[in-house]
Amino acid sequence: MSDATTTDLYEVTMATAYLEEGMTAPATFSLFVRDLPPGRGFLVSAGLESALDFLSTFHIGPEDTRTFAEVLHRPPSDLAALTGLEFTGEVRAVPEGRVVLAGEPLLEITAPLPQAQLVETYVLNQLSHQTAIASKAARCVLAAAGRPVVDFSLRRTHGPEAGFQCARLGAMTGFAGTSNVAAAAACGLPAIGTMAHSFVEAFASEEEAFRAFARTHPGPVTLLVDTYDTERGVRTAARVLSDLECGPGSAVRLDSGDLGALAARARTILDGAGLPEVRIVASGSLDEYAVDRLVRSESPIDIYAVGTRVGVSADAPYLDSAYKMVQYDGRPVMKLSAAKVTAPGPKQVYRRPGHPDLIALSDEPPPPHSVPLLETVMRHGQRTAPRAALQECRERLTADLTELPHSARLIEHPIAPKAVPSASLTALTQQVRDCLRVLSATDVHTGPASSSAGRSCPQAAAGPDRPEQGRRRGSCL
Known part of the structure; x- marks a missing residue:
């Protein structure tokens, strides 16, 4: 089976019916988030690269058709029209790293109707999950106010693929590194890690553990100091770092308790030992809310390691995203369901300095001094440009965040800007x-x-x- 079978069953049944009815004219589907989750003042577009990888290799082979037939309890001949189907359409999308708002299309696909329908599930999955995680990660960077943030999420993400994506998205939004070795190697990210409490427990004493770790890993080391008694652990770490002369670049890590108070005490101990250059790393159930409180309290923490709460976007684990048809065979279509009304026609979003974003029809002339957000990223089923570099995505995000109102960037009680429709779209x-x-x-x-x-x-x-x-x-x- 190929990734083409990673879909909801109704995509298959609809596509089969379309083919039987000869309904293969071009259809445009728009992917957007209806409303931002509570506590979000903006979203960060992400997942496009994964979606393009999928679309560029989408192909239904005989084995896929047999799989569809098996789950439908029908002979493969009934679904033979699906065999050989590939994605040949066009994709217009907001590049990864750009700030997006509720109602704004993140992506629009125009392709023969069966194709555009069959790819819905996978594309929606990738953009929804990754946009949620990237938005959470970007808020962590804002909360840290210039202090490094690193990704420790892999052990509790919803699967290894999600962990890989979290590491990549963290880097895209400004994280300084990741504990995920595979992601660090594949994406060229700094690999960052310390030790576990089990390492300390394996030795007869905390000092033996610290000395063994420092001997094995010459150069800067980070010592986990809260296995037993945190203040005593900091003192022991200070003694080992001084004796082995590995202070510069090294750190102690706090993973539990009142991190603000413990960091203040650790800083006093390290400075008193003549180690002002040794940094303090904090971890343990951190997200942007905890980081924001620690930063505002002027806690002397140098690096924040975020894990579970960010890796699963704990406070907003999903987006109210949708993939809806807006045009078929040249005619605009829309949905009138209560609370789920959609706007017809292919669209473009224009960012206008000093004015709300404008959601317009795709062939409207652009407003003065505006920048279109959606770019053509795929034609005839093939990418129009190489994969975007993470640095390029980071630069987009930095520029967009600078233009966002301060109220949208707040960690507590942000106010999300609202895009407005053009007169023609209305x-x-x-x-x-x-x-x-x-x-x-x-x-x-x-x-x-x-x-x-x-x-x-x-x-x-x-x-x-x-x-x-x-x-x-x-x-x-």
């Missing part, structure tokens, strides 16, 4: 909505024999200033 939305309601009412009164299928509503796509577009797009239903 007009199109209303016209399609009105058309759908008229046709729905007609169906109710006339019954199935006079179904509205195939009826046209050309005015739905044409705003007051968009007659050409209306004629080109045709019906709304």
